[in-house]
Amino acid sequence: MEKLIEIRDMCKIYNPGENEVRALDHVNLDVYEGELVAIIGHSGSGKSTLMNMLGCLDVPTIGQYCLHGMDVSSLSDNDLSEIRNLEIGFIFQGFNLISNLTAMGNVELPLIYRGVGKAERTRLAYEALCMVGLEKRLDHKPSEMSGGQQQRVAIARAIAARPPVILADEPTGNLDSSSTKEIMGILRQLHSEGRTVIIITHDDDIAEQAKRIIRIMDGKIVEDIINENYQENYLEQKESGKDA
Amino acid sequence: MAQLLEYIKMALANIKANKGRSILTMLGIIIGISSVITIMAVGDGFEKEMNDQLNSMAGGQLYVYAGDEASNNEDYMNNDDMDAVESEIAGVTGTSPDYADYGTVLTPKGSFDLVLRGGGTAQQEVSALEMVGGRFYNQSDISTGNRVCVIKKNDAIKAFGTDDVLGMNLEVTLYNITIDLTIIGVSQDKNSDSMLFGYNTDRISLEMPYTTFESFGWETTDSIYGFYITTDGTLPSKEVADNTLKLLRDRHHAQTEDYYLLQDFNDQLATVNNTMGMITGFISLVAGISLLVGGIGVMNIMLVSVTERTREIGIRKSLGAKTGSIMLQFLAESAIIACIGGLIGVALGLLMAHGICSLPMLGFAPGVKVSTILLATLFSSGIGIFFGIYPARKAAKLSPIEALRRN
Numbered sequence: 156m157e158k159l160i161e162i163r164d165m166c167k168i169y170n171p172g173e174n175e176v177r178a179l180d181h182v183n184l185d186v187y188e189g190e191l192v193a194i195i196g197h198s199g200s201g202k203s204t205l206m207n208m209l210g211c212l213d214v215p216t217i218g219q220y221c222l223h224g225m226d227v228s229s230l231s232d233n234d235l236s237e238i239r240n241l242e243i244g245f246i247f248q249g250f251n252l253i254s255n256l257t258a259m260g261n262v263e264l265p266l267i268y269r270g271v272g273k274a275e276r277t278r279l280a281y282e283a284l285c286m287v288g289l290e291k292r293l294d295h296k297p298s299e300m301s302g303g304q305q306q307r308v309a310i311a312r313a314i315a316a317r318p319p320v321i322l323a324d325e326p327t328g329n330l331d332s333s334s335t336k337e338i339m340g341i342l343r344q345l346h347s348e349g350r351t352v353i354i355i356t357h358d359d360d361i362a363e364q365a366k367r368i369i370r371i372m373d374g375k376i377v378e379d380i381i382n383e384n385y386q387e388n389y390l391e392q393k394e395s396g397k398d399a
Numbered sequence: 400m401a402q403l404l405e406y407i408k409m410a411l412a413n414i415k416a417n418k419g420r421s422i423l424t425m426l427g428i429i430i431g432i433s434s435v436i437t438i439m440a441v442g443d444g445f446e447k448e449m450n451d452q453l454n455s456m457a458g459g460q461l462y463v464y465a466g467d468e469a470s471n472n473e474d475y476m477n478n479d480d481m482d483a484v485e486s487e488i489a490g491v492t493g494t495s496p497d498y499a500d501y502g503t504v505l506t507p508k509g510s511f512d513l514v515l516r517g518g519g520t521a522q523q524e525v526s527a528l529e530m531v532g533g534r535f536y537n538q539s540d541i542s543t544g545n546r547v548c549v550i551k552k553n554d555a556i557k558a559f560g561t562d563d564v565l566g567m568n569l570e571v572t573l574y575n576i577t578i579d580l581t582i583i584g585v586s587q588d589k590n591s592d593s594m595l596f597g598y599n600t601d602r603i604s605l606e607m608p609y610t611t612f613e614s615f616g617w618e619t620t621d622s623i624y625g626f627y628i629t630t631d632g633t634l635p636s637k638e639v640a641d642n643t644l645k646l647l648r649d650r651h652h653a654q655t656e657d658y659y660l661l662q663d664f665n666d667q668l669a670t671v672n673n674t675m676g677m678i679t680g681f682i683s684l685v686a687g688i689s690l691l692v693g694g695i696g697v698m699n700i701m702l703v704s705v706t707e708r709t710r711e712i713g714i715r716k717s718l719g720a721k722t723g724s725i726m727l728q729f730l731a732e733s734a735i736i737a738c739i740g741g742l743i744g745v746a747l748g749l750l751m752a753h754g755i756c757s758l759p760m761l762g763f764a765p766g767v768k769v770s771t772i773l774l775a776t777l778f779s780s781g782i783g784i785f786f787g788i789y790p791a792r793k794a795a796k797l798s799p800i801e802a803l804r805r806n
Contacts, residue, residue: 212717212799233721240719251714251803255416267405268719312718 159319159351160186160209165218165228167204167374178204179215180374186353188319191346193354193365201374203324206355210243210322211235223319240268244313248325250305252297258284258308259293265316283315284308287341303334310341314350321345323354327361339364403727410732414739417704421736424700427693428740428782429747432775434686436748441755442679443766449671460525461640462662463647464625474651474658475622478610481519483650488642490634493521496626498609498619502573506558512602515573517609517619521629523586526606533565533584536608540583544610549584554603569605573615580607625662690779693740694786701733701790712794713802722795729791730784737783741776748775 167179178201186192196202207213208220211227214235220228227238244265245251252261262280271279284290287307297305306326313321323342327335343364346352354365362368366385370378414421465475481494495518504513518525523535528549536547548569555562558569568579586606612619630639640661647659705712712725752765 207800210717212803233723236716236719236721239717245717247803251710251717253711253714255412264715265718267402268715268721268724270402 156187156189158185159188159190159223160184161219161221162208163219163221165208165215165220167201167208167213168216171216177374179208182218182371182374182376184369184376184379186320186351188351189346189349191343191352191354191366192369193356193362193367194369194371195356195359195362196371197357200371202355202357202371204374205371206322206324209320209353210245210324211238236268240265240316242318242320244316244318244321246306246309246313246321246323246326248328250297250302250309250329252305252308252312254297257294257296258289258300258311261297261308262312262315265312269316271316279315279317280311283311286314287311301334302330303337306330306334306338307341310338310345314345319351321350321352323352325356326354327356327358335361402724403731406724406728406731407735409728410735413704413732414735420700421739424697424736425740425743427696428690428737428779429693429744431686431690431693432741432744432779433748433751434689435683436745436771436775437751437755438679438682438686439771440749440752440765440767442675442682443768444752444756444763445761446672446675447766448763449675460521461628461630461643462625463628463640463643463659464662466657466660474653475624476626476647476651476659477623478620480647480650481623481626484628484643484646485520487646488628488639490630490639491628491643492631493519493524493629494626495519495521495525495629496609496619496623497522497525498612500573500612500617502571504558504572504603504605505570506603508558508560511558513571513573514602514604515571515612516604516606517612518606519609519626521627522606524629525627527589528586528606529589531585531587532562533582535584535586536606541608541610544608544613546578546580546611546614547583547607548580549586549606550582551604552585552587554605555582555585558603571605574617576615578614580605580611690782694737694782697733697737697783698786698790701729701787702793704732705729705790705794708794709797709802709805712797713799713805716797716799717803725797726791726795729794730787733787733790734780734783737786738776738780741779744779745772745775 162182162184165179165182165184166177169176169178180201182205194202194205204213208215211222211230212235214220214230215228218228219226222238223242225238227235230238239245253264256264259277259280262283263276266276266279281290281293284293287310289304289307289311292300292304292308295304297308300308306329310326313323321342326342327338330338339361342352342354346366354361356362363382363384366382368378368380368382369376481496485491485494498517500515502513502515504511516522516526519541520538523530528535528551530549531552533549535549536545539545540547548571550558550564550569552562555564558564559567562585564582564585567582569582571578571580609619628639628643644656644659644661647653648656651658653659715725749765749767752767755761756763756765
């Protein structure tokens with residue numbers, strides 16, 4: 156499998172000087188294509204900072220980040236925008252849909268910024284919405300949908316442009332248990348289709364559903380293990396995912 | 400630049416989502432553009448009307464007068480000069496010294512202030528009158544100084560309560576001398592909707608032969624300072640004028656050319672146009688200030704909008720929107736708001752101009768130029784873009800992490 160993410164000695168230091176905060180402290184991390192990774196940590200552990208780095212929303216103070224073979228650790232804002240558009244599909248805790256756009260409009264956004272033409276855009280967005288089971292909600296605005304449905308729109312938006320990495324930041328944090336199952340089911344299905352999915356969470360139950368679990372504490376990776384319960388857990392979840 | 404269309408669509412969607420606020424934002428632009436359009440349309444219409452009137456007044460008319468050099472009484476002109484011009488100069492149809500003085504007139508409806516005009520054969524044309532009854536005074540009335548007069552139809556109604564007044568007498572008092580004048584004609588202004596001279600006053604004005612002033616003791620025939628000449632238009636007025644001035648100089652053995660001069664109506668036209676230009680310029684300045692204020696209003700609302708939509712901007716940036724994309728989206732929004740405001744302003748301005756111009760005291764068509772409308776629309780879009788730059792830059796520069804963190 157190809158190495159998708161390669162992080163070497165990454166530090167992120169806020170307030171450099173006397174009261175400096177090392178949000179990330181010499182982090183090394185490799186993620187390969189097709190992995191399902193959970194990054195778990197308490198608040199303040201540095202997991203949000205790591206997520207910002209992984210998502211190319213921010214650049215490290217020290218260290219190197221190679222994404223898809225390209226060093227992105229010192230790119231300009233506009234170049235980072237382009238990398239995000241091409242390489243990463245975001246799923247946020249708060250869904251982050253644009254309220255005056257329909258489901259279709261929201262899913263089309265990254266394709267618009269990529270410069271995809273209208274017909275192709277509509278096709279890709281429709282496919283993505285079908286994939287998350289929302290083909291009957293194309294013209295609904297976020298306010299007309301449940302939390303679970305909104306998060307499914309957000310997933311559709313993340314996958315529509317077929318980026319290599321899907322980055323989910325507490326994807327179930329705002330959802331009830333049945334919606335949580337539903338969303339996790341979709342994320343695992345994406346993984347089973349060969350996509351690389353990284354889930355950032357503070358919840359052990361969520362992390363348990365991933366194939367590889369990385370624990371972060373005080374800006375350092377303290378644990379990086381293969382989840383042995385993964386297979387049966389997966390089947391169980393698949394069952395309940397269908398029910399939901 | 401297919402993306403631009405997408406940004407315009409986004410901007411339109413946003414304007415639609417915030418209808419009330421967008422309209423309030425447009426208000427400044429609407430007021431500014433509508434006042435500019437109103438001023439332009441009324442001003443251009445007024446100017447055209449003035450020009451038409453002055454042109455019709457000046458059409459084929461000349462006015463010659465004695466210059467400063469002609470200071471002696473014998474240098475002034477007399478009725479023989481006028482007769483000579485009328486009979487000897489080709490193309491001349493009549494002459495008139497166009498005297499006027501103020502007196503009073505006693506009528507069946509009471510006493511009125513009076514404007515008494517005394518003219519020659521050209522007076523009907525000089526006063527731009529057309530007859531609705533009877534006749535205008537003629538050459539023989541003038542040579543004998545007949546005590547006859549022509550009254551305007553609306554003055555006749557004021558004085559007698561009817562316009563059937565031919566043959567009736569009016570008791571006219573001037574210089575403490577009271578004389579009865581017989582009405583031989585009823586007239587009305589050729590330009591009945593004339594705004595220059597058409598306003599109603601309590602005065603009555605009468606036209607009579609200038610020689611009739613002599614009945615009031617005014618020696619009018621000897622020392623004429625200047626007179627109008629009407630022409631039949633077959634010869635260039637320059638030629639008629641030159642011939643007239645030459646004849647006058649010969650008759651008075653004038654030493655220099657400055658003895659008798661020609662008044663050029665184009666000068667008056669230029670003065671009127673100049674004044675109009677100044678008025679238009681001044682009001683345009685005021686309208687310009689209101690446009691500036693409107694533009695600042697647009698900027699203010701766009702800044703509020705950027706603050707409100709920080710999270711949206713963060714989402715868009717995380718999805719791959721570049722600085723330029725965000726900038727274009729917000730610029731498109733402010734430009735469209737200002738442009739729609741401009742269009743509404745144009746429509747409103749045309750309506751107001753129409754309303755103002757159809758007031759009874761004015762009554763002319765507003766002058767609307769396509770170029771003015773286009774310019775106003777373009778200009779308002781320009782305001783939107785100019786005042787949108789700062790908020791749009793502010794939006795585009797937001798860091799996606801900061802923007803996503805805010806609610």
